Amino acid sequence: MRRLVSLWFPAFPVERFIRARRKLRAPAPPVSLPFALVERGSKGLRLAAVNMAARSFGLMRGQRLADARAAVPDLLSEAHEPEQDRASLLGLCRWMERYSPWVAPDPPDGILMEVTGIPHLFGGEAAMRAGMVSRLAGYGFTARVAFAPTLGAAWALARYGGEGEESVQGLPVEALRIDSDAARTLRRLGLKTIGSLISLPRASLARRFRGESIHENVLLRLDEIQGQRAEPLNAINPETSVMAHRAFMEPVITHEGLEAVLRALCGEAARDLQVKGEGALRLILKLFRSDGGRVQVPAGLSAPSHEGGHLFRLLAPKLEALDAGFGIDAMTLEVREAGAAVNRQYGFMEEGNDKSLAELNDRVMNRQEREITALEAVASHIPERSERPQALSVVAKTATMPGMASRPLMIFTAPEQARVIASVPDGPPMSLTWRRVTRRIIRAEGPERIAPEWWQLQGNERPRDYYSIEDDKGRRYWIYREGLYGEDSGPPPKWFVHGLSA
Template sequence: MSPRRIVSIYLPHFAIQRWRRRRFGPQTPSEPDPIVLAREGHHGPVIHGMNAAAVKLGIEHGARVTDMKTLVPHLQVEDAMLEADVRDLRMLSGWARRWCPWVRVDGKDGLLMDSAGADHLWGGEAAMLADIRQSFGKAGLTARAAVAPTIGAAWALARYSAEPQEICAEGEIAEALSLLPVAALRIDQDTITLLKRLGLKTIGALAAVPRASLARRFRHHLALDANPPKRLDLAMGAIPELLDAKLPDPPLRALRKLAEPIEDIDNYAQVLGVLLPDLAEQMDQRGLGARRLALTGFRVDGKTSTVEAATSTASRSTAHFAKLFESHLERLDCGFGFDAMMLEALVTEPLPQSQHSLSGKIEDGIDLPHLIDRLAARLSPEAVLRIVPQDSHIPERAERLIFAGSNTDAAWPAHTRLRPLRLLDRPEEAEVLYAVPEGPPAQMIWRRRTHRIVKSEGPERIAPEWWREKSQTRLRDYYRVEDSEGRRYWIYREGVPDDGRGGAPRWFVQGLDA
């Protein structure tokens, strides 16, 4: 059996490099100005990541943003994208299986691999580490890597060694770690401070302390992060530490090889009817539902043709997916025929088993997502929309159109005032006459027609959103008016006389059937 060889990959600038990639794209050089990423701490925002310019100014991880802004007034502060970083690191762990199959995420900025038996495929451990660093560099990430017999030793060397890549052979752990600081043992800051007060600044100094004395001093510290003796044993290999790497689940797909090539839609539908139950059973076993499926036909000439169907909510309904694929099957290009077909779930979501009712009947609301999916399949998702509220009190910005199947839980505010049944796409200017300044309108000319106003209600004053608009934006006074023919309008006056933000007030029509 091959001895364990653990590879630790450390990405020291992962947060700022991923932020830069998301913000500016792959070819953006480093910024000349100091930039830091901030996350919430116990006493306000703290530094989570920084660029090279900020490092040169002495800014440190974990420092309070307010303190650093005092030292560097021109410091640019951006919000850290913690959830996006977690997703990206998880994706990197899957990509890193190109070197060996046993890979898992290590904290917020690293990966761990068990490369035993795999390094010879890359020409040895040195060549493998060099390829790892080069590959991460091509992806825009600075990487340090180390390989050692234990997780603790590899972790320490990757982060605290003077060289960007280190190889520690069996039996050389104590020597390789002796000059590293005690922080390399994966202990918390309070324990590091305590050891320094005791004069134990390096791992070698800590290892030289009699074992009984060290164990007695930390006997009440049960957490590993606060127990240097246990961490030291883990790094030296005295206590085994397993690398629990979860292998990815196999893809959800169903495949049928055909005795004879098929060339017509009826045969496609028949094969689809066989594939759908197979795929639904796999999803049911994993507690998943599909949001997007792909049907692929393998042609006798070696080419493929694929069509996709998407749903607004996760589903395992074979009848529903069969309906969605009906209008797509004719787009399959079979050439001289398909000799195999495959159905694959491209996007899935958790979908626990549920019972609609004791009678087995489907509840009234269960078919709405299916109706949305069928309309979107026939008309395109851009044609099946619904209105959702937005966080704004300006009428034209208070709502927007989204795909009807989107999962949005925004609640409509409870308006105390009436709103028109129809808003115009954009307010249209009108000429309004009124008896006294700032008084109700008496007559309106709109779209070349004169409307004599017989009833009016208002004004309802709406102030501009000062946090997103220019300082010269004028307030609005809204009126619900009715003309002599019974037509109702929602109009507003932009500005008031002598407000210092422009000339005479202007009038606009914004809504009908008010």
């Protein structure tokens, strides 16, 4: 059965303000004195939030500051900071990811979570609830936590239910998340609880309450709280393919301890990926510190992989520079992006060179934040256009051009002009003068004619005749003659050195 959690912070703006002042070592308002945060409205300053002491004097949110000071002259006040509240609430959502990867803010003072299949990792729902309340209280936040099978029920129980209460039948109609006018109308009709609404015929409710706004539509809210209408949870994190989580009884501080936990997480994630026939492409390791901070360690792969050892080797070096603070009390490994894994069985005398190269590329990429560069084949017979530098992960997915002749190991970006002597004009070279040094040629292979690409001519390009030659000292060159003897127009042919062979 689906289980969802709603956390409600009844004094969140005030407690957030006090916590921020204490972090700055600035004086905070005493708990025993009435205190309020004020905001500017259309008719002057109004109370945006009040503490327990102010509430005991009858002050409430929305009251005018002048009226509040008339009733409580000793009232302390500060400006409300709604943007800081939103940022702090989002930070709490990040912190709550130690309990579940599916966490969503419920502004202005709540958090929603999906915990299906998770409570047993923390000793059950009661222990999980107690742990949340205790740890949040340690950070200065008062929280009410409720578990329920629907978001609407969890929201209602957190704000209007008792400790551990599961039924919403006896809750007031305000727990339906309807506006004040609709709630007031229901109470005038004698419908004060959700149970009294559920017992009424559906058709009569539909005729009476059919508002355009979702907060006015009583029937829609009833369907949501009972699970008859789906209500999505818009988590701050995207959906993960695979997740592995570990929570510790005591904080882990040592590097060896973190590596041991990381190895177990990688192994668990790899097994889940193998079952699904997928491989990880993007990973995020989250480490939750005992002081409330959180560290994220990302990793990317150039090809899908479900090898636990490979995933561990990508993430382990990043733990060396990690600031563990006072210790890590939880770790989560999420596979944010996955792809179909290709399982290849290598022969007895065959090595998995392509796999090893991909893993090497992953390690280099995650350490230097750049991939290994390789040469990608381009559909061109002109040597200087036939290849281009590209990331290895892209080159691996590109088929090479069929029928390409062998090329030397080194090809110059720009061919260098040379002087050649041949026995006959169209014959192979016998002597090469290049870089002011004359070399005697003893072997020559060719010619290989390459015609210009007429569909993308660049200037006055002419046909080329390529030769592979070797001089009397065993040095090999790749040269070509640009132009043909006996042409009716154009300058005489020229010779160029285009590359060197081993």
